[in-house]
Structures are given as C-alpha cells and as structure tokens.
Amino acid sequence: KAGVTQTPRYLIKTRGQQVTLSCSPISGHRSVSWYQQTPGQGLQFLFEYFSETQRNKGNFPGRFSGRQFSNSRSEMNVSTLELGDSALYLCASSLAGGGADTQYFGPGTRLTVL
Amino acid sequence: SQQGEEDPQALSIQEGENATMNCSYKTSINNLQWYRQNSGRGLVHLILIRSNEREKHSGRLRVTLDTSKKSSSLLITASRAADTASYFCATERGAGSYQLTFGKGTKLSVIP
Numbered sequence: 001k002a003g004v005t006q007t008p009r010y011l012i013k014t015r016g017q018q019v020t021l022s023c024s025p026i027s028g029h030r031s032v033s034w035y036q037q038t039p040g041q042g043l044q045f046l047f048e049y050f051s052e053t054q055r056n057k058g059n060f061p062g063r064f065s066g067r068q069f070s071n072s073r074s075e076m077n078v079s080t081l082e083l084g085d086s087a088l089y090l091c092a093s094s095l096a097g098g099g100a101d102t103q104y105f106g107p108g109t110r111l112t113v114l
Numbered sequence: 115s116q117q118g119e120e121d122p123q124a125l126s127i128q129e130g131e132n133a134t135m136n137c138s139y140k141t142s143i144n145n146l147q148w149y150r151q152n153s154g155r156g157l158v159h160l161i162l163i164r165s166n167e168r169e170k171h172s173g174r175l176r177v178t179l180d181t182s183k184k185s186s187s188l189l190i191t192a193s194r195a196a197d198t199a200s201y202f203c204a205t206e207r208g209a210g211s212y213q214l215t216f217g218k219g220t221k222l223s224v225i226p
Contacts, residue, residue, distance in 0.1 A: 004156070031212070043202065043216035056212045090156055099145045099206025099214060105156035 002026065004093050004106035012112045018079040021109045025072050025093030032074040033103065034066060037088040046089075049074055050097050078111075086113045120203060120217040128225050133190045135220040137203030138183075146179055147204045147214070148188050157202065160188075195226045 005024045013019050025032050034046040045058040049068035066076040072093070078085055088110050092103040120137050127133050139146070145164050149157040163170045163179045163186065170177045176189040190197055200219040206212075 033212070033214070035214075035216075042218045045213045045215065048212040050212070058213065088154065092157075097212040098210065099143070099147065099204070100162075102147075102159045102162060103157075103214065104159065105149075107156045108154075110154070 004091060004104050006089075006091055006106040006109050008109060009107065010110045010112075012114065013081050014114050015081055015083060017081050018077065019081060019111060020075055020077045021089055021091075021111075023074045023076075023091035023093075023106060025074070025091075026104055029093035029095055029104070030072050031094045031097030031101070032068055032072060033092045033094075033097065034074070034076050035090045035092070036060075037090060037108070038086075043090075046076065048097055055097065081113045083113050085111065087111060120201070120220045122220060123218070124221045124223070126223040126225065127193055129193060129195055131193055133193050133197070133222055133224070135188045135201050135222070137186045137188070137217055139186075139203070139205050139217075140184065141205075143181070143205045145206065146177075146186050148175075148177060148186075149202045149204060149216075151200045151202065151219070153199075160201075190222075193222075193224045195224050198222060198224045 007022045031050045033048040037043045047057045052068045063079045068074045088108045090108045092105045094101040147162045148160040151157045161172050174191045179186045200221045202216045202219045204214040204216045
C-alpha cells in the first residue's frame with residue numbers, strides 16, 4: 001500500500017506570494033491533518049479534514065486555509081506569505097482521525113520564504 | 115501551546131545501551147502516542163498506549179504510562195545507530211478534537 005505523498009517536496013517563495021501544498025492520503029483513509037513544524041514552535045496543528053469537512057482548526061491566521069476533495073486528497077493554501085511561514089509542512093492521514101487512530105505522516109513539504 | 119513536554123531535550127548514548135525518554139502532559143488523555151522523526155523527514159508512528167494501559171511493548175520499545183502523574187516514558191533497549199532520531203510524544207487535545215498535540219521532542223544520538 002502506498003504511503004502518504006506530499007507535493008512538492010521543496011518550495012521557495014518570496015514574501016507576499018501564495019502557495020498551495022498537496023497531500024494524497026493512504027488509500028481508504030478519510031482523515032487528513034496538517035501540521036507546521038518549525039525549530040522554535042515545534043509541531044503545531046493546522047487543521048483536520050474528514051470526508052471533505054473541516055472538523056478542527058488550529059490557532060493560525062486566516063491566511064492558512066485548506067480543503068479536502070471527494071477522493072480524500074487535501075490541499076492547504078497559504079496566502080500573503082511571511083518570512084515566519086518558512087517551515088516543514090506535514091500532512092498525516094488516518095482512517096478516522098484523532099488520537100485513537102494511528103496517524104501516518106508524509107515526508108513533508110519544506111517551504112522557504114525569502 | 116504544547117501539551118506534552120519531553121525530557122531530556124537531547125540524549126547521547128553508545129550503541130548497545132538503553133535510551134529512556136520521558137514525556138509529561140497537562141490534561142486528561144484517552145491515548146498517548148510516540149513518534150520518531152529522522153532529520154527533516156516525516157514522522158513515523160511507534161506505539162500507541164491507551165489511558166487504561168500501564169505498559170506496552172513493541173520489539174525493542176517499551177512504553178509506560180502513569181496517568182496519575184500525567185507522564186509516559188519510552189525505553190529503547192539495545193540501541194542501534196539507526197535509532198538516531200528525534201522522538202515525540204503526542205496526545206489528543208480532548209476527545210473528538212482530532213488534534214494531536216506534540217511535545218518538543220528528545221533528540222537521540224546513538225554513537226556507533
């Protein structure tokens with residue numbers, strides 16, 4: 001069974017631009033979560049989707065948004081990029097989501113904002 | 115804010131030795147999970163322990179959970195150079211929140 005895939009793996013943008021990251025979950029998984037990882041703040045929850053519905057959102061500004069498609073693939077978008085958005089963005093998929101379910105993580109997208 | 119806090123922040127041991135990492139958390143939990151991350155890569159799930167379990171084993175891994183102290187420990191026995199990675203504990207912030215909260219991790223270095 002193929003694992004979680006994320007595209008692109010690396011991205012360089014400049015301040016003010018916007019970016020879209022993609023995540024394809026493991027086949028059969030309906031929950032997709034997104035996390036931001038930085039050296040200073042560690043791993044922080046962005047949002048979680050299940051069957052195209054956002055069930056929870058972390059404490060991030062509205063510039064961070066996401067969506068999930070009917071095939072469970074998910075995208076996240078960051079508009080008006082700031083230097084502080086430079087981070088490793090990880091997505092995770094699971095059958096049902098939440099802490100009772102093993103989360104399978106993708107390799108991440110490394111975003112650098114110049 | 116971080117729910118879990120691991121200690122030590124960094125640990126360096128010789129190959130063959132045991133490594134113990136600790137995690138403390140603040141609120142009641144249903145489950146606690148441990149993950150490993152090799153440098154700059156995705157997280158790999160290691161083990162999940164439920165709140166009604168006190169100890170769980172998986173290969174060379176042994177996890178304990180003390181809900182009265184709100185703490186967990188991860189023991190890696192007979193460590194190998196390939197165990198070099200960062201280790202994180204994660205808890206769900208409230209049942210049904212679908213949000214895992216991670217600690218800042220323990221960076222383990224196993225010297226061959």
